[in-house]
Amino acid sequence: MAATSLYELANPVRFERIAARAFPVSLIAAALLGAFGLYFALFNSPADYQQGETVRIMYVHVPAAWMAMFCYSAMAISSIAGFVWKHPLADVAAKETAPIGAAFTFLALFTGSLWGKPMWGAWWAWDARLTSVLILFFLYLGYMALWRAIPDKTRAAKLAAILAIVGFVNVPIIKFSVDWWNSLHQPASVLRAGGPSIHADMLTPLFFTIGAYVFGYVALLLASMRNELMARRLARMESASAPSPASLVER
Amino acid sequence: MNPKKQQRLILFGGIFLAAAGAVALTLYALRGSITYFYTPSELALLDETPTSPIRLGGLVAYESVEYDRAETGDVVSFTVEDGGAAVVRVNFAGLLPDLFREGQGVVVQGRMTGDGVMTADNVLAKHDENYMPKEVAEALKEQGVWKEDETGS
Amino acid sequence: MSAFFAIIARDVALAFRAGGGALQAVSFFALTIVLFALAVGPDLALMSDIAAPVLWTSALLATLISLEQVYRPDREDGSLDVLAETSDVLALTAFAKATAHWISTGLLLTAATPILALLFNIEGPALWPLLLSLLIGAPGLSLIGSFAAALTAALPRAGLLIAIIVSPLYAPILIFGAGAASAGAAGDPQYGANLALLGASSLFAAIFSPLASAAALRFNLD
Numbered sequence: 001m002a003a004t005s006l007y008e009l010a011n012p013v014r015f016e017r018i019a020a021r022a023f024p025v026s027l028i029a030a031a032l033l034g035a036f037g038l039y040f041a042l043f044n045s046p047a048d049y050q051q052g053e054t055v056r057i058m059y060v061h062v063p064a065a066w067m068a069m070f071c072y073s074a075m076a077i078s079s080i081a082g083f084v085w086k087h088p089l090a091d092v093a094a095k096e097t098a099p100i101g102a103a104f105t106f107l108a109l110f111t112g113s114l115w116g117k118p119m120w121g122a123w124w125a126w127d128a129r130l131t132s133v134l135i136l137f138f139l140y141l142g143y144m145a146l147w148r149a150i151p152d153k154t155r156a157a158k159l160a161a162i163l164a165i166v167g168f169v170n171v172p173i174i175k176f177s178v179d180w181w182n183s184l185h186q187p188a189s190v191l192r193a194g195g196p197s198i199h200a201d202m203l204t205p206l207f208f209t210i211g212a213y214v215f216g217y218v219a220l221l222l223a224s225m226r227n228e229l230m231a232r233r234l235a236r237m238e239s240a241s242a243p244s245p246a247s248l249v250e251r
Numbered sequence: 252m253n254p255k256k257q258q259r260l261i262l263f264g265g266i267f268l269a270a271a272g273a274v275a276l277t278l279y280a281l282r283g284s285i286t287y288f289y290t291p292s293e294l295a296l297l298d299e300t301p302t303s304p305i306r307l308g309g310l311v312a313y314e315s316v317e318y319d320r321a322e323t324g325d326v327v328s329f330t331v332e333d334g335g336a337a338v339v340r341v342n343f344a345g346l347l348p349d350l351f352r353e354g355q356g357v358v359v360q361g362r363m364t365g366d367g368v369m370t371a372d373n374v375l376a377k378h379d380e381n382y383m384p385k386e387v388a389e390a391l392k393e394q395g396v397w398k399e400d401e402t403g404s
Numbered sequence: 405m406s407a408f409f410a411i412i413a414r415d416v417a418l419a420f421r422a423g424g425g426a427l428q429a430v431s432f433f434a435l436t437i438v439l440f441a442l443a444v445g446p447d448l449a450l451m452s453d454i455a456a457p458v459l460w461t462s463a464l465l466a467t468l469i470s471l472e473q474v475y476r477p478d479r480e481d482g483s484l485d486v487l488a489e490t491s492d493v494l495a496l497t498a499f500a501k502a503t504a505h506w507i508s509t510g511l512l513l514t515a516a517t518p519i520l521a522l523l524f525n526i527e528g529p530a531l532w533p534l535l536l537s538l539l540i541g542a543p544g545l546s547l548i549g550s551f552a553a554a555l556t557a558a559l560p561r562a563g564l565l566i567a568i569i570v571s572p573l574y575a576p577i578l579i580f581g582a583g584a585a586s587a588g589a590a591g592d593p594q595y596g597a598n599l600a601l602l603g604a605s606s607l608f609a610a611i612f613s614p615l616a617s618a619a620a621l622r623f624n625l626d
Contacts (some may be wrong), residue, residue, distance in 0.1 A: 046384030050350060055382060120375040121348030125358075131575070138572035145568045149559055158623040159555050163569065166551070166616050169608075170572075180281065184358050189380040199383035255492035262493050266611050273607035280600035296593075303453055303590055 012229045015089055023222045030215035037208030045205050057115040059205050062190075063213040064108035068136060069171055071101025071217065075143070076168040079161035089225075091157035094164060095147055096224040100217055102140035109133060120184060128177035129185035132170060139167040153232070288358050291367075295337035300363045307341070307359045307369060308377070309333040316353060331359065343371040350376035407491065408500045415504030425470040426508040433466035433513050437520050448525045455524035456534055456585035463513045463538060464545060464578055470509050471549040471566050474501055475557035479624065484557065488625055498617035499610070502550040503543075510542030526589070533588020533595060537602060541581035544606030547613035548573050554617035557624040576605045 041059035048055035078094035081087055112130070113123045124130065143163055150156035178187045190196045196203060288308035294300075308331075315330035327347065332338045341359050351357065356377035364370045383391075419426040440458045444451055478484040491497040517538060521531055552570040556562035584598035 046386070048382055049385040049388035050378060051382075052349075054349070058382070118349050119378055120350070120358075121346070122373065122375050125375060131579075135572045135575050138568075142569040142572060145565055146555065149556070149562070149565050155558070155623055159620055162616050162620050163555060166612060167573070184375055184377055186378055186380045189382060192380070197381045199387055201384060202382050258493040258496055262496055262614075265499075269607045269610045273604040273611070276600040276604035276607070280597040280604065299591060301590060301592065303586075 012089065012233075016226065016229070019222045019226055023219055023226075026215045026219040026222065030212050030219055033208050033215060034212035037205050037212050040205030040208060046199070046201050048202075051119060054115065054118050055202070057111055058202075059209045061108060061111040061115055062206060063210040064104050064111060065133065066210065067213050067217060068101060068105035068108050068133065069174055071097050071104055072136060072139070072164075072168065072171055075101060076164050076171075079164040082157060082161050091161070092225050092228050093221065094161065095157070096221055096228055098140050098144050098147070100220050100224070102137060102144065104213070104217075105133060105137040105140060109137065125184045127183035127185055128181040129174065129183050132174040132177050136170055136174060139170060143167070290333040290335075291331055291337040291339045292333050292335035294339065294363075295335075295367075300366065302362070304360065304362050304372070307331060307339055307361075309339070309357065311351070311353050311355050311357055312338065313353045329353075331357065337367070339367050339369050341369045341371050341374070343374050345371075345373070347374055348376040350378055408496060411487070411497060411500040412504045412507065415501060416508050419473070419504070419508035424508070425473040426512055429466045429470040429509040430512050430516050432469055433462050433516060434520055436462035436465055437523055441523050452525040452530070452589075455521060455526045455530075456537075456589060457582045458524060459517060459521060459534060460537070460541075460578060460582040460585060463510075463517075463542065464574060466513055467509055467542070467545045467549055468567050468570065469563065470505070471553045471570070472556075472563045474505050474550045474553040475621070475624075476553070476559075476562065479557045484621070485625055488621060494618035494621060495614040498550065498554065498621065499614040502547045502613060502617070505550055506543045506546035510538075510546050514538040514542055530589040534585040537581045537584040537588070537599065540599065540606055541577050541602050544577045544602075544609045545574065547606070547609040548577070551613045551617045551620070554620040554624065557621065577602065577609075580605060 037059065041056055045056070045059075047053050075094045075097045078090045078097065082090035082094060109130075112133075116125070117123050143160055146160050146163055147156050150159060175188075177183060178185050189198050190203070190206070198206065288306035290309050291307070294305075294307065310332055312330040312332045317328050319326045319328070326342060326344045328340060328342045330338050330340055341361070342364075343359070343361075351374065356379070358375040358377060359369065359371045360373040360375070361369050361371035418424055437458060440462070441451070444454070475484060478487065487497055488494055514535060517535060518531055521527065521534060526534065549566070549570055552566045552573070553562075555569065556565055559565065580598050580602035584595055584602055586592075587595040587598055
């Protein structure tokens, strides 16, 4: 027990040092890439030959959808790492990734809906891609609910990790749903055999906004992980110091 | 063999059998078609015309779109094809999406009202995975390297 | 192996005893279907169109409300510790628990379906796809559900949490199950493919659920 608590103390301290420096860097990178990306996306990229100006929704929708899947994968990998190496930071990373991933998933669904109405003619369609992404959103919610329900953090970490790993089956289903079923959603344009089918003038702003999303995720993750670690340290300190009668009365 | 080893054997044997069964069933299912929509050819292969609402997917045939501006409201009708012999004529009263045009992939929701005739409740346009500026698309067409979409699948 | 069947026999007996979940689940199943029927009104054609989704959703909900009974009572009275200590392979014990849950709810719901389907104007040959899909899919519901029950075994009043966790995991079974039942009744050729995918989902659940449940139970023992 002594060894684990030492470990737990030593690592977050080093993490704290690195995070304190990496947080502003990633925040600035996200802001710059986002500004460049939005400039190119809105003013300096061509309209599509079929979709016209509406294609610009792609630059917020596609990165959000990618990050939705990326965050779940990161959550599942951290969960596995938490199991194998019993690294406390891995559990915290998995826990703090969930709300960010859920937000990206919601953004992907929301922008997709805005895009679907003018292009397809419907806000929503129950095709395989849309359904599986909606399920991903609910998987995030279930994961977060489980964390909140279990008071003991160590136990919560292990049980939530099992749920995250089980739910990972959905990620390849999302990725390949457009290939396995003939869906309303179009197949992959960037990550596909035979190279991207997006014109280079449109690919550039897309890469900028993807970069902005990735650094935005890193910044949010670092901030919320630091928050969580501080909250835990506070809780430990509170439970370590014996409660005085006065504090009991106050409560 | 002690009971623990025996149970392990049962566990791994069971997992192996279940995995093999799941894979075999999935392969069987993917060989058949599980579809979000029927194409006109698939619809023609059915023994009887479905009475419940279905989705129909395919391309809007060129020079098949007719508008009938009667006093009952705007009614549009068009033919959906998939490259095969079978086609379906769709009647629709409602708003068409921006992307709807001849040669475009569409998914139509509605009921069959006769052999090869359908009344649509909703028409959705599919777009493909190609994104490019208009000028590039035109240049490609001029050079003759433009590849028309295959069936909207 | 006798321990495996002993667990099943014990759990099934407990489920049918006063206060057990079996009769509650089947009553809930019947009530949901009646409520749906009252809400839909007198349109018989519409009723037979939506019979498969309604019965499948009701079966899923009835399974859902009985899941809390799978592990929590055992953990509260300490018999879960005994089970974990005495079983050589905990995953097989978890499989036995899920099987018992299926017998006392899923199988019972399937057995009640022919009568309740009459309320939705389903009889004769249209009934068979519904029964077959429930027979193949309901074990999957119990397997996936008992995993969520194992995750929350240590929590009091976990019913709503189980529902939130398990609903997204139930999606494939509901889609393929109700899809197969509808397609089968309509004479649609997608019937076979839907049934195959339903079977694959149940088999897949049979692989992951006992292993994941066993892992979760280990962390839920004191």
